[in-house]
Amino acid sequence: MAPDADDSDTEHDTSRRVEEPVPHAHLARDETLAPLVEAYGPLELDPEGDPFERLVVSLVNQQLSTASAAAIRERLFDRFTVTPDGLLAVDEAALREVGLSGQKVDYIRSAAEAAREGRLARDRFAVMDDAAVVDDLTDIHGVGTWTAEMFAMFVLGRADVFPVEDLAIRRAMESLCDTPSREAMVERADPWRPVRSYAALYLWHHYEDGDPNVPTA
Incomplete structure (x- = not known):
């Protein structure tokens, strides 16, 4: 099992847009999100890219501004080949020179081993619901809950993930909804089903319009 290295606002690629209006039309009916939908227009998940690379990005992002x-x-990406074999071939000292802690080097090596075993292949997750994906990862x-949820959203394109462990999400919810606890936030987000991942994109935008350099853990 992983530490619950939960919070980062650095994973969020919220600049891409989509033609499909359904998630945004649904969220626009919510009094809290309607102004954000109007301000930012349709936003999309971007489930492209290599699963291992995306997981490495999330691991690097943990608990950092x-x-x-x-x-x-x-x-990291400039100096090394970011593949399972590529990073496993690099010694710990070299990885730490790019700014990784010893703990994160261990995490990345574990992710590389998992990828080499085929555990990050997209087709493995096709038969799993969102909770099973998080449990597996x-x-x-x-890999804690936050990292697994980022993978579900940005690698697998899961539409109904609500990453309440993300500090930026909580800050946005506090400012918009006056929700003091994670439990209250999850309850407030329930009407946003089945597209809570899209709601998260709007909440990240709202947060990022403030100070994006606030530490995230």
Whole structure:
């Protein structure tokens, strides 16, 4: 099992847009989200890219501000081949030189082993519901609930994930809904089913219009 390394605002690619209006029409009926839908227009999940790379990005992003995580990611991807075999071939000292902690090096190595075993293949998850996806991924050392939910959203394109462990989501909910607890936030988000992932995109936008460099854990 993984630590619940929960919060990061650095995973969120919220600039892409879609033609399909249904999620946005649904959310526009909510009094809290309607102004955000109007302000930002249709937003999309972007479930493209290599699953291992996306998982590495989430692991790097854990508990870091946007700026810190971006700097480490840039160095990591510039210096090394970010594949399971590529990173497993690099020694710990070299990985730490790009700014990774020893703990995160361990997490990335565990993810690389899992990927090499085929555990990150998209087709494995096709028969799983969202909860099963999170349960499966959190068996990988270093992958907590937040990281697994980011994978479900941005690798698998799951439409109804509500990442309440994300600090930016909680800050946005606090400012918009006056919801003081995670439980209250989950309850408030219930009407946003079955497209809570899209609601999260709007909440991230709302947060990012503030200070994107607030530490995330």
